[in-house]
Amino acid sequence: MFILKLLEYLLAAAFVCAGIVLTVYADNKNLLISGIIALTILSFLFLFNRQLFQDSQNTAYRYSIIKKAELYSYLLNNSNSVFDSNQIVPAREKALQYCQDLIDDYKKARNLSRNLYYVLQISTVILSGITPILVLVDKLEAGQAWLKWLPVICPAIASIVASIVTSFPFQKNWVAANTTLELLEAEQEKFILGVTPAYRCYDLSDTSQQQQKASQAIEQFIVQVNNIHLQQVQQASEVQQEKKESEKTNTNNSETDDKS
Known part of the structure; x- marks a missing residue:
C-alpha cells in the first residue's frame, strides 16, 4: 500500500x-x-x-479482523475446539467488525473536532493579534483603499470565529469521542485476548461448555459495546437538551426585560 x-x-x-x-x-x-x-x-x-x-x-x-478473531483459538489447549471447526470464528468476526466500525467513526469525529478546535482557536488569536498592527497601517498613507477596511474586517472575522467556538463545543466533543474511543479499544482487546472472566473459555475442557461460553462471550461483548456507544449518545443528547433549555431561558429573560 x-x-x-x-x-x-x-x-x-x-x-x-x-x-x-x-x-x-x-x-x-x-x-x-x-x-x-x-x-x-x-x-x-x-x-x-x-x-x-x-x-x-x-x-x-x-x-x-480475521486474524483478531482467530487469535483467541491459540489459547485453547483442545485441538478439537469450537474455534477449529469454524463455528464461532465468523460470529467473532462480525462482533469485532461492528466494534471496529464504531472505533473508526469515533476516530474521525475526534480528529475532526480536534482539528476544528485548534484551527478556530489559532485563527482567533492571529486575527486578534494583527488588529493593532492594521490600525497603525491604516494611519499610514499607503495609497491602497483596501487597507482601510482591514482594521474593520479582521476584528469582525475574529468575533465570528470566537462565536463559532463558543456555540459549538468542539473541545467537549473531542474529549468525549476520545474517551469513548479508548473504552471501545480496551473492550475490544479484552474480548480478543479473553482476559476477563466474561470472555474467557479456554480454561474449560468440555467442547460443549466452550461453545456455550464462547457464544455468551460474544453476546456479552456486543452488549458492552452498545452500552459504551449508547452512553456517549445519551450524553450528547443531554448536552443538546441543556443547550436548548439555556437558550429558552435566555429568551424568556430578554422578553421579561423588554416588558419591564
Whole structure:
C-alpha cells in the first residue's frame, strides 16, 4: 500500500505541474491540447490508483479482523475446539467488525473536532493579534483603499470565529469521542485476548461448555459495546437538551426585560 500511496502523491504533483504549465503557456495551442490530454490521463490514473488503494486497504482491514478473531483459538489447549471447526470464528468476526466500525467513526469525529478546535482557536488569536498592527497601517498613507477596511474586517472575522467556538463545543466533543474511543479499544482487546472472566473459555475442557461460553462471550461483548456507544449518545443528547433549555431561558429573560 505504501507504493500505491506514493504513486498517488506523484500523480497529484504531476497534475499540479501540468496545470501550472498550461497556465503559463496558455497561448500555445499545441501545448494546450497536449496539456489537456495529459491532465485527463493523469486524472484517470489518479482515480484508478485511489480505488486500487481503497480496495487494498479494505482487504488488509478484513485480514486484520480475521486474524483478531482467530487469535483467541491459540489459547485453547483442545485441538478439537469450537474455534477449529469454524463455528464461532465468523460470529467473532462480525462482533469485532461492528466494534471496529464504531472505533473508526469515533476516530474521525475526534480528529475532526480536534482539528476544528485548534484551527478556530489559532485563527482567533492571529486575527486578534494583527488588529493593532492594521490600525497603525491604516494611519499610514499607503495609497491602497483596501487597507482601510482591514482594521474593520479582521476584528469582525475574529468575533465570528470566537462565536463559532463558543456555540459549538468542539473541545467537549473531542474529549468525549476520545474517551469513548479508548473504552471501545480496551473492550475490544479484552474480548480478543479473553482476559476477563466474561470472555474467557479456554480454561474449560468440555467442547460443549466452550461453545456455550464462547457464544455468551460474544453476546456479552456486543452488549458492552452498545452500552459504551449508547452512553456517549445519551450524553450528547443531554448536552443538546441543556443547550436548548439555556437558550429558552435566555429568551424568556430578554422578553421579561423588554416588558419591564
